[in-house]
Amino acid sequence: MSNILPAMLSHLRITFLGVLAAVILGLPTAAFLIRHDKLRKMLFIIVDAIQTVPSLAMLTFVMLIFGLNDTTVIVAIFLYSLFPVLRNTYVGLASVDKGTIRAGKGIGMTDLQIFSMIRFPLAAPMILTGIRLSIVSALGLATTGVFIGAGGLGMLIWRGIQTRNMGMMMSGAVPVFLLAILFEYVIGLFEKQLNKRQRRSIS
Amino acid sequence: MKKKNTITLFLAMLLLLSMLSGCGKSKGVTVGSKQFTENILLGEIYAQLIEAKTDIPVTRKLNLGGTAVCHLAAQKGEIDMYFEYTGTAYNELLNHALEAGVTKEEILAVCQKELNENSQMTLFDPLGFNNTYAVAVKTSRLEELGVETLSDLSTISDQIKFGAGHAFYTRLHDGYNGLVDTYGMKFKETLKMDTSLLYEAAHTEDLDAIIVFTTDGLLKKYDLTCLVDDKTLFPPYEGAILCRNDVLERYPELRDELNTLAGKIDDETMQMLNYQVDIENRSVEEVAKEFLISNGYISITDQDNSKIYTEQEVLDIAYKEAGINSSQASEIEVELKTKDSVEVYEIEFDYDGYEYDYVINAKTGEILSKSREKEELPTT
Numbered sequence: 345m346s347n348i349l350p351a352m353l354s355h356l357r358i359t360f361l362g363v364l365a366a367v368i369l370g371l372p373t374a375a376f377l378i379r380h381d382k383l384r385k386m387l388f389i390i391v392d393a394i395q396t397v398p399s400l401a402m403l404t405f406v407m408l409i410f411g412l413n414d415t416t417v418i419v420a421i422f423l424y425s426l427f428p429v430l431r432n433t434y435v436g437l438a439s440v441d442k443g444t445i446r447a448g449k450g451i452g453m454t455d456l457q458i459f460s461m462i463r464f465p466l467a468a469p470m471i472l473t474g475i476r477l478s479i480v481s482a483l484g485l486a487t488t489g490v491f492i493g494a495g496g497l498g499m500l501i502w503r504g505i506q507t508r509n510m511g512m513m514m515s516g517a518v519p520v521f522l523l524a525i526l527f528e529y530v531i532g533l534f535e536k537q538l539n540k541r542q543r544r545s546i547s
Numbered sequence: 548m549k550k551k552n553t554i555t556l557f558l559a560m561l562l563l564l565s566m567l568s569g570c571g572k573s574k575g576v577t578v579g580s581k582q583f584t585e586n587i588l589l590g591e592i593y594a595q596l597i598e599a600k601t602d603i604p605v606t607r608k609l610n611l612g613g614t615a616v617c618h619l620a621a622q623k624g625e626i627d628m629y630f631e632y633t634g635t636a637y638n639e640l641l642n643h644a645l646e647a648g649v650t651k652e653e654i655l656a657v658c659q660k661e662l663n664e665n666s667q668m669t670l671f672d673p674l675g676f677n678n679t680y681a682v683a684v685k686t687s688r689l690e691e692l693g694v695e696t697l698s699d700l701s702t703i704s705d706q707i708k709f710g711a712g713h714a715f716y717t718r719l720h721d722g723y724n725g726l727v728d729t730y731g732m733k734f735k736e737t738l739k740m741d742t743s744l745l746y747e748a749a750h751t752e753d754l755d756a757i758i759v760f761t762t763d764g765l766l767k768k769y770d771l772t773c774l775v776d777d778k779t780l781f782p783p784y785e786g787a788i789l790c791r792n793d794v795l796e797r798y799p800e801l802r803d804e805l806n807t808l809a810g811k812i813d814d815e816t817m818q819m820l821n822y823q824v825d826i827e828n829r830s831v832e833e834v835a836k837e838f839l840i841s842n843g844y845i846s847i848t849d850q851d852n853s854k855i856y857t858e859q860e861v862l863d864i865a866y867k868e869a870g871i872n873s874s875q876a877s878e879i880e881v882e883l884k885t886k887d888s889v890e891v892y893e894i895e896f897d898y899d900g901y902e903y904d905y906v907i908n909a910k911t912g913e914i915l916s917k918s919r920e921k922e923e924l925p926t927t
Contacts, residue, residue, distance in 0.1 A: 404616050412579075412608050412625045491582060491612030492620075499610065506584055507825050508743065 347500075352519050354495035358414050359482045362421025366429045367475060369422075374433035375459065384434070395427045399488050407492045417489035417496070424485060425478035432474025436467030469538045476531040483524050487516070575604030576794055576801070579617050579626030582610050584824050584831075585678065585762060585786075585817065589630040591835040593788055593805070599845035600804045609831075614639050621791060622666060628790035628805075631670065632678060633658050634782040636789070641665070647720060647729065651677070651783035667792045672809035673785035676762055676817040680715065680781045681773035682726075683759040685749055689772060692755070696775040700756060701730040709734040710749070711758035712742040721782055729780045746771070761814050764822030786817075807844055846911045855909040858883075861892045864912055865905040869919075871898050878902075883909060891915060897922060 377384040397405075402420050410416040440463050448458045490498035497516040504513025576597065580590030587609045594605045608626050611617050617629045618640055631640075636658045638645045643657065659670045682697060694700045700707065709732075716723045716739060726732045738754065748754040750769040759766060761773055788805050795802055812820075823834045839845045856864075858881045866873055876896040883892055890909040895902065902922045906915040 400612055400616075404612065404619060407616065407625070408619060408623055411623070412611065412620055490610055492616060493579075493608040493611055502582060503610065506582070507828065509828055 348497075348515055348519060351495065351497050351500060351516070352523075354414070355483070355486050355497045355520070356523070358417050358486045358489060358494065358496055359421065359479060362418045362486075363425050363429075363475065363478045363482050365418070365422040366425035366478060370426060370429035370474075371433055371471070374430050374437060375463075377430075377434055378438055388431070391426050391430055394423050399424075399485055400491060403488065403492045412493035414489070414494045414496075416492050417486055417494045421478075421482045421485055425482060428474040428477040428481075429471075430474075432477075433467065433471045436470030436474075437463050439470075440466045466542065469535045469542070472531060472535045472538065476528065476535070479527050479531070480524050483520055483527070487520060575606060576627045576798065577606040577608055577625070579611050579620055579629040580609040581613055581617055581629070584764070585821050586630050588820055588824055588831050588835060589674075589786065589788075591831045592808070592839060593628065593630070595832075595835050595839055596804055596807060596844060597801065599839070600807075601798070601800050603798050603801070618666075621668065621789070624791075627794040628788055630786060631789040632784040632786050633670075633673065634679065634784040636662060636670065638782075645721060645782040647725070647780060649782075650779075651785060654783055655785065655787075662789065663792070669790050669792055669795060671788045671790070671805050673787040674808050674812040674817075675785075675810045676812055676814045677783055677785050678760055678762040678814075678817070679784045680721070681759055681761045681776065682756050683749065683766060683771040683773050684756050685752065686770045686772045688752070688755075694774060696777040697726075697730050697780070698777050700774055701732050704730075704732040704734050707732075707734050707755045708736040708738070708753070709756050710738040710740055710745050710754040712745065713739050715758045721780060725780045729778050762817040762821060764818055764820075764825040767818050767822045768826045786812075811842070855890060856892070856907070856912050858892070861894060861905075861907045861909070861912065864907060864914065865894050865896070865903070865917075868905070868914060868917065869898065869903055875899075876903075 373387070377387065394402075399420070402423065403416060406416045406419045406423075410419055444462055444466070445458060448462050453461065486494075486496045487498035487501055489496050490502050497520050500516025501513055501520070504510065504516060578590050578594045578597075580586045590607065590609045594607050597603055598605050608620070611620060611626075611629075614631075614635055617626065617631075620626045621629060633651065633654050634645060637643050637654045641658065641661050655670075655673065662668045662670050682700065684692065684694060684700075689695070692700075692703065694703070711723065714722075718725070723737075738748075740748070745754070745757040745759070746765045746769045749757045749771055756774075757771075759771065759773065765771075766773070787809075790801070790805060820834060820838060823829050824831055840847060862873065862879070862881060866876065876898050878895070878897040880895040881892055882894075883890065885891070886906075892905075892907045892909050894905040894907065897903070900922050902920050904916075904918045904920075906917075907913065908915055
């Protein structure tokens with residue numbers, strides 16, 4: 345019992361740093377891509393390709409650069425999270441109603457204002473969906489971090505499976521499961537809230 | 548120009564992340580292992596051995612992914628040594644095909660030579676066990692079936708229900724096809740199932756013969772015996788520690804320690820050790836330590852020379868030897884003395900009309916002498 349909490353905290357740390365890095369890099373990149381179609385197509389091919397790399401192969405490859413530690417898993421999560429974050433943010437930003445944007449221009453908004461007051465707020469629920477997907481899948485991915493010597497709940501799960509020790513396995517699997525449901529639910533609530541507000545402000 | 552910015556940003560992110568972990572090579576040696584019990588256990592055994600016998604600080608990176616992760620990590624200097632198997636090294640690291648007819652000595656020689664040349668690593672001499680595939684039969688049924696070798700089994704194979712894990716059927720020469728080609732097996736039934744279910748099925752006699760790994764602790768649990776592979780179909784997977792050469796140059800004293808266990812762990816011992824972790828659910832650290840101490844590779848005091856046994860601890864040793872418990876002894880006397888510059892405990896107690904005397908080494912807990920005499924009755 346005593347080692348579950350530290351393992352859980354390290355699991356959360358790995359998950360969040362990885363997704364956070366993807367968000368920090370992904371949001372501005374997606375905004376930039378709205379006006380750069382060629383670059384967008386190219387970048388999306390790369391991001392799609394990353395998504396198809398099996399996790400152990402990815403970890404082994406990243407390990408060669410970052411070594412046997414949490415950083416490798418964080419970088420792997422970052423790379424895998426680019427797909428949902430970048431794609432959702434781009435689609436969210438690009439699918440904002442043209443009429444609304446023209447209206448903004450009509451009342452003399454600058455490009456920056458249009459982005460921060462129209463595009464971004466309207467795309468926010470979509471962006472949040474991308475982040476939610478990243479976090480939930482990253483929680484799962486972080487369990488494989490044990491194979492390159494990283495911390496987290498993976499150790500309990502894999503050692504439990506190997507030694508057919510159900511208790512040990514569950515002590516790792518159940519927290520991952522609960523965390524995934526928790527984030528799914530909490531971020532889902534935010535999304536709903538945002539959607540509601542948008543509908544209100546439109547009507 | 549703008550694309551360049553994105554790339555720079557990307558690199559900056561990676562740099563930032565790499566700093567977060569605060570890496571930086573520490574001194575000493577790092578022992579790695581693959582992600583299964585036997586390999587973890589052997590990694591721990593070597594780690595404890597080095598800690599006890601040298602002053603080199605040891606870091607553990609046990610439970611890493613498969614061979615690829617361990618070997619790449621060793622090449623990159625993330626780990627300095629891990630436990631490898633000759634068949635695996637021959638096939639996966641050195642890209643030689645495991646063909647039938649190559650002896651284990653040849654494979655070992657090729658591995659030692661080429662790992663040294665290609666990877667600058669030393670493969671030490673094997674420990675003695677061979678963790679390879681085997682066909683196992685329930686021990687109690689050996690006589691009934693009249694089998695000892697795979698050739699024996701082939702004569703009655705049309706009455707045998709056979710089971711193996713999925714991977715066994717996909718191996719080119721040394722899997723199921725090999726069994727059929729080399730031994731001419733024609734099983735009555737052939738099943739594919741998960742390894743963990745196989746043992747249970749052999750135990751309940753739903754299957755007559757199954758494919759196992761020779762050092763698996765489950766063999767002991769389910770009381771199965773491996774049949775002799777008399778035509779050497781299965782390639783050798785002899786286990787040996789693999790260490791990078793530069794580490795051996797930096798710490799020359801390591802070489803002796805890494806050689807200590809060569810030839811000392813056979814299939815049965817390895818099975819027993821795996822059994823203690825997998826089935827008895829004991830910790831890897833504890834099993835490793837017990838193995839090293841009970842075989843005299845390390846003594847308890849190796850780790851801390853100033854530490855000696857307490858009076859209670861030596862009394863327990865003496866009671867255990869005498870086969871009594873602490874409440875049964877009376878007239879107990881314990882004295883710490885120095886004899887021939889060795890610190891010893893002299894212990895006396897009475898039980899059931901006898902006087903027991905023990906001399907126990909205070910540092911190792913070893914019983915140096917003992918006696919049991921009829922108590923002198925007070926004369927009237």
